[in-house]
Amino acid sequence: MTTTRLNDIDLPTSGPWWRHPIMWLVIGGPTAVVVASMVTLTLAIVYPDPVVHSTSAVDRSGVAADEIADTAKTPAMNARNHAATAGQSR
Incomplete structure (x- = not known):
């Protein structure tokens, strides 16, 4: 019986990272959170809550x-x- 060894050349490649949907979840989730926090910070600075002076x-x-x-x-x-x-x- 003959045994065949597979070389790296014979193995199929998985392709570039941007072609894998799970990578978009790994990168997209934290990116969405950072963008949402920037929007929230901008809204908080532009529209601050009014100060109530009377107790x-x-x-x-x-x-x-x-x-x-x-x-x-x-x-x-x-x-x-x-x-x-x-x-x-x-």
Whole structure:
């Protein structure tokens, strides 16, 4: 029985790197992320968020925002105080 050895010349070539679809995924994914971050940075610089100078803003109903925030925090404050006192009565 004869054994034939394959040389590098006899093997088929895989072709250039740009002909393989997986390479476009490997290069394209990070490239898309870099481009998207540049667009986001540009938008953030061109259109910055407005600065709110007043700390006691009033909503449309005429109620101060501080009053709304205090009533919204009441359940959390009660729970925090309950946990800090280990359930002892006042």
